[in-house]
Amino acid sequence: MTQLVTTEEMQELDQYTMATIGLSEEVLIERAALAALDVLGAGAYDLSNVLVLVGLGNNGADGIALARLLHQLHIPVSLQFVGNANKAKPAVKHQLQIAEACGVPRSEKSDFKQASLIIDAIFGTGLNKDLPEGLQKMVKAANHIESTVVALDLPTGVNGTTGQIMGAALKAKTTISFGFTKVGVTKNPGKKSAGQVLVKEIGIVVPDDFQFSINKQ
Numbered sequence: 001m002t003q004l005v006t007t008e009e010m011q012e013l014d015q016y017t018m019a020t021i022g023l024s025e026e027v028l029i030e031r032a033a034l035a036a037l038d039v040l041g042a043g044a045y046d047l048s049n050v051l052v053l054v055g056l057g058n059n060g061a062d063g064i065a066l067a068r069l070l071h072q073l074h075i076p077v078s079l080q081f082v083g084n085a086n087k088a089k090p091a092v093k094h095q096l097q098i099a100e101a102c103g104v105p106r107s108e109k110s111d112f113k114q115a116s117l118i119i120d121a122i123f124g125t126g127l128n129k130d131l132p133e134g135l136q137k138m139v140k141a142a143n144h145i146e147s148t149v150v151a152l153d154l155p156t157g158v159n160g161t162t163g164q165i166m167g168a169a170l171k172a173k174t175t176i177s178f179g180f181t182k183v184g185v186t187k188n189p190g191k192k193s194a195g196q197v198l199v200k201e202i203g204i205v206v207p208d209d210f211q212f213s214i215n216k217q
């Protein structure tokens with residue numbers, strides 16, 4: 001039986017876990033990155049040249065932490081910011097400092113064709129409007145060359161609650177959902193962009209009196 005959540009519910013559980021239970025944001029980011037590493041390490045992906053695309057929010061923080069873990073395992077990986085890194089959230093800047101201290105290679109404008117695998121850590125549950133024009137173009141170009149994409153938490157461009165495409169959506173082979181599957185990847189058109197959806201436990205705590213709006217499937 002699978003419990004599905006809306007993005008609002010996921011954010012509520014995220015906040016409860018951090019503010020009430022006391023698990024820090026950093027711990028959740030690290031556990032999300034380790035959970036993603038676990039999936040990538042299972043042998044189904046070509047890790048010969050991994051490109052991690054990161055956004056400015058905590059989805060990006062998960063991606064930067066994952067890039068660091070891959071680098072420390074001597075897997076060829078590079079990190080490309082999508083958006084102005086100076087505007088990134090503190091948690092993202094902190095992960096970037098750690099990644100730079102560990103020597104994780106950065107790329108400015110990567111050739112997606114050269115990547116054996118693209119990690120989508122641009123947007124997750126925080127997506128709240130259509131993707132910026134420039135990003136929509138990049139997403140459509142990446143979809144056109146059929147790169148293998150693994151999405152962290154949600155495929156960028158998919159609304160995690162409605163399943164609607166917010167301008168454009170990166171087509172993933174696999175989506176790794178942290179905590180719970182977001183209902184948006186079970187509804188078309190979002191479902192088509194998600195590929196195989198895996199759920200990974202990262203320590204999210206659900207209050208006893210929490211009322212999920214979606215019954216277990």
Ligand SMILES: NC(=O)C1=CN([C@@H]2O[C@H](COP(=O)(O)OP(=O)(O)OC[C@H]3O[C@@H](n4cnc5c(N)ncnc54)[C@H](O)[C@@H]3O)[C@@H](O)[C@H]2O)[C@H](O)CC1
Pocket residue numbers: 010011014028029032055056057058059060061062089122123124125126127128129130131132152153154178179202204
């Ligand atoms: N669920 C969990 O247990 C955990 C979730 N984590 C990861 O955090 C993201 C959610 O992070 P958040 O910072 O809230 O949002 P995003 O990273 O998805 O978005 C970044 C940021 O971008 C802004 N934004 C939204 N829409 C647009 C747009 N169309 N154009 C430009 N900018 C936009 C908005 O300000 C967002 O804040 C979740 O998915 C997980 O990957 C934790 O790291 C681990 C635990």
Ligand SMILES: [K+]
Pocket residue numbers: 059120121122123124151152153154155156
């Ligand atoms: K993502």
